[in-house]
Amino acid sequence: MAYYNSNFNSLKENYLFIDIAKKIKQYQSENPDKTLIRMGIGDVTLPLAPVVVEALKKGADEMGQKETFKGYEDSGKGYMFLREAISKYYKSFGANVYPDEILISDGAKSDCGNIVDIFSEKNVVLVTDPAYPVYVDSNIMSGKKIIYASSNEENGFAAMPDKNVDCDIIYLCSPNNPTGSVYTKEQLEEWVNYARDMRAIIIFDAAYEAFIQDDSLPRSIYTIKGARECAIEICSLSKTAGFTGMRCGYTVIPNELCAYTVDFEGASVSSLWSRRQGSKFNGVAYPIQCAAAAVFTKEGIKQTRENIAYYMENARIMTETCDELGIKYTGGKNSPYIWLKCPNGMGSWEFFDFLLNEIQVVGTPGEGFGPNGKGWFRLTAFGSRENTMEAMSRLKNLLKK
Amino acid sequence: MAYYNSNFNSLKENYLFIDIAKKIKQYQSENPDKTLIRMGIGDVTLPLAPVVVEALKKGADEMGQKETFKGYEDSGKGYMFLREAISKYYKSFGANVYPDEILISDGAKSDCGNIVDIFSEKNVVLVTDPAYPVYVDSNIMSGKKIIYASSNEENGFAAMPDKNVDCDIIYLCSPNNPTGSVYTKEQLEEWVNYARDMRAIIIFDAAYEAFIQDDSLPRSIYTIKGARECAIEICSLSKTAGFTGMRCGYTVIPNELCAYTVDFEGASVSSLWSRRQGSKFNGVAYPIQCAAAAVFTKEGIKQTRENIAYYMENARIMTETCDELGIKYTGGKNSPYIWLKCPNGMGSWEFFDFLLNEIQVVGTPGEGFGPNGKGWFRLTAFGSRENTMEAMSRLKNLLKK
Numbered sequence: 111m112a113y114y115n116s117n118f119n120s121l122k123e124n125y126l127f128i129d130i131a132k133k134i135k136q137y138q139s140e141n142p143d144k145t146l147i148r149m150g151i152g153d154v155t156l157p158l159a160p161v162v163v164e165a166l167k168k169g170a171d172e173m174g175q176k177e178t179f180k181g182y183e184d185s186g187k188g189y190m191f192l193r194e195a196i197s198k199y200y201k202s203f204g205a206n207v208y209p210d211e212i213l214i215s216d217g218a219k220s221d222c223g224n225i226v227d228i229f230s231e232k233n234v235v236l237v238t239d240p241a242y243p244v245y246v247d248s249n250i251m252s253g254k255k256i257i258y259a260s261s262n263e264e265n266g267f268a269a270m271p272d273k274n275v276d277c278d279i280i281y282l283c284s285p286n287n288p289t290g291s292v293y294t295k296e297q298l299e300e301w302v303n304y305a306r307d308m309r310a311i312i313i314f315d316a317a318y319e320a321f322i323q324d325d326s327l328p329r330s331i332y333t334i335k336g337a338r339e340c341a342i343e344i345c346s347l348s349k350t351a352g353f354t355g356m357r358c359g360y361t362v363i364p365n366e367l368c369a370y371t372v373d374f375e376g377a378s379v380s381s382l383w384s385r386r387q388g389s390k391f392n393g394v395a396y397p398i399q400c401a402a403a404a405v406f407t408k409e410g411i412k413q414t415r416e417n418i419a420y421y422m423e424n425a426r427i428m429t430e431t432c433d434e435l436g437i438k439y440t441g442g443k444n445s446p447y448i449w450l451k452c453p454n455g456m457g458s459w460e461f462f463d464f465l466l467n468e469i470q471v472v473g474t475p476g477e478g479f480g481p482n483g484k485g486w487f488r489l490t491a492f493g494s495r496e497n498t499m500e501a502m503s504r505l506k507n508l509l510k511k
Numbered sequence: 512m513a514y515y516n517s518n519f520n521s522l523k524e525n526y527l528f529i530d531i532a533k534k535i536k537q538y539q540s541e542n543p544d545k546t547l548i549r550m551g552i553g554d555v556t557l558p559l560a561p562v563v564v565e566a567l568k569k570g571a572d573e574m575g576q577k578e579t580f581k582g583y584e585d586s587g588k589g590y591m592f593l594r595e596a597i598s599k600y601y602k603s604f605g606a607n608v609y610p611d612e613i614l615i616s617d618g619a620k621s622d623c624g625n626i627v628d629i630f631s632e633k634n635v636v637l638v639t640d641p642a643y644p645v646y647v648d649s650n651i652m653s654g655k656k657i658i659y660a661s662s663n664e665e666n667g668f669a670a671m672p673d674k675n676v677d678c679d680i681i682y683l684c685s686p687n688n689p690t691g692s693v694y695t696k697e698q699l700e701e702w703v704n705y706a707r708d709m710r711a712i713i714i715f716d717a718a719y720e721a722f723i724q725d726d727s728l729p730r731s732i733y734t735i736k737g738a739r740e741c742a743i744e745i746c747s748l749s750k751t752a753g754f755t756g757m758r759c760g761y762t763v764i765p766n767e768l769c770a771y772t773v774d775f776e777g778a779s780v781s782s783l784w785s786r787r788q789g790s791k792f793n794g795v796a797y798p799i800q801c802a803a804a805a806v807f808t809k810e811g812i813k814q815t816r817e818n819i820a821y822y823m824e825n826a827r828i829m830t831e832t833c834d835e836l837g838i839k840y841t842g843g844k845n846s847p848y849i850w851l852k853c854p855n856g857m858g859s860w861e862f863f864d865f866l867l868n869e870i871q872v873v874g875t876p877g878e879g880f881g882p883n884g885k886g887w888f889r890l891t892a893f894g895s896r897e898n899t900m901e902a903m904s905r906l907k908n909l910l911k912k
Binding site (some may be wrong): 111112113114115116118121153154155156157158160162163166167170171173174175176179180181182183216217219220222223224227228229230231232233243244247248251252278279308309310311352354355356357358369370371372374377379382385386389390391392393394395396397398401 | 512513514515516517519522554555556557558559561563564567568571572574575576577580581582583584617618620621623624625628629630631632633634644645648649652653679680709710711712753755756757758759770771772773775778780783786787790791792793794795796797798799802
């Protein structure tokens, strides 16, 4: 008899987005004349940069000609032209990451979820609260114990290590989804030292690095001394270059990174991951890798950063509105997310209903990302300028009443 | 301290392709004037069909325009236009599979490897010997017990169920990689009945279905009565349409398929897989899905079947040669693989060296796919016509000596 993985019974059904969809549906059926402004979804809206489209089409043409057709990519780890481009990009902000340490994937979510395969169920996993739900769910599915580090108003929603707490695997995300907070160099140094002391491994989610405007903030954990001995970095082109519908990311595993048996025997994490991927993954489509490489050209960086500047101007308008209204928030300065404290002591869902009913603006209740999100609310800067301005204008009118 | 998954220690290092590469390298350095004919690799060589390239470029253009840009695909399960096209394709050979049961993936290897996540480590997994190594390795990594069903010369390398053997998960591949054998309707019925009697689940790998020439042979397990209650089918466009470098496949999970707890409580396999993919996968690139949908248009089927006909003519030339030389083999009639018994009682590696040294033809020693492959050898029909004819001509000269 086929038995299912009983760890799945321990997963909490996340009804957040289902409940949001239900509430929206009901509101729309009762108010067919009203138009909603959606500021809840973490998806981009601007099209791919021209240089990226061009590279994708060139890759397509190559696939149509016998002389340039590409079948399986031998390594499954990504074409060297792309890995070299990413290595060069890392160098541009002071992180030394070699091409053979960069593994091309179909997105940060896949690697973030699949990386659990190489780790023992004996590990105690530290996740910040609130956090991107994938960290929690993928570890529950594989039977690992999860403990939480509190991100809260007091620490600016940037949880710091507690030396009295033991753990083996640590998930960090900076700039953070959902809170928009960004670790400083000193804060990341503290995490790296903590991890090294315990021989723990940090899984560092850098999916939003391209939104950092303040050059003193670290774009990669590898700008921190010692990180190569304790950290995996997972990154994505989803937000950097509008690749949410293109599916391409990259994971960095330094050659010196080790994991251990209970008898303290070390094994190369890079080898473990290669073995895993060798059996369960066959690389990313060649035309998609061509498009990804175009992102890292001079023109590609220029064009994609123009899109990010557009979103960051939205974020500026949003934080300006919060400042004006005296709403507390984190994020929005170096991140596309604004994480705000619901005004007048409202709960997350209460504020959700309030915005939906009063000004037809949809956001995301913070408690969907963990208990510490109660009373907080996430807005994203990925909308159009017009909608963002309209939503903020309505919010001002509503709260100034 | 970060502990790694100790199941990885139980993986056998598969040195097959490494050893092949080493031997080739050595031969070439010693014989720089000789040109090798490679008939070992299971990769296609013909370019993408024109209709596919066109659809890929159209999808690329859409991604470059604000009005038609696509971000995350809501469900992550694949666009309905593609799932409907595949459902229609299934109907064309008599299998009822509904669009909502078809899940688009980045290839059969990913789904084949990742499906283990939803099953308990309590399951006893039945794999044929020889077999595609992914079935074995993905189950070892996740700590499941594996038993083997013997495919051998006596049963035409098409293992059949043994009612005295209990198991919970069953991997079948037809047309088979590496042996090229294809299950008849009656044989698959026997497997389906066996699985249903035990409430086991069959994972049916149909990656080579498009190579079936004999219409009486089943292209899908869902042409068999009762299969919807006991089988998952995994398929791919890699060989159907030359997508090895494009990464797109599909997995079918019928709505009625259940897995169980030890207390016999059932759970929907479809829901388990959706939960798994919802946390660890974000769908396939929109332009790739556009290209995939083009495969299932009338013109797409015509163009891609022309490529398959090209490969099958290679296979015919190869089997004709084997017949002429009195070499025993399976496959080649409804499969791009010819699985042959090494002549004159040679071992797999002995025959490999013999072909390499005498006629510069490279194949794959059968024992790389399991112990029952000893003394057998795999050749593929994916080369050019010219190379295939030349290799067969050399083989005739060599063995007729």
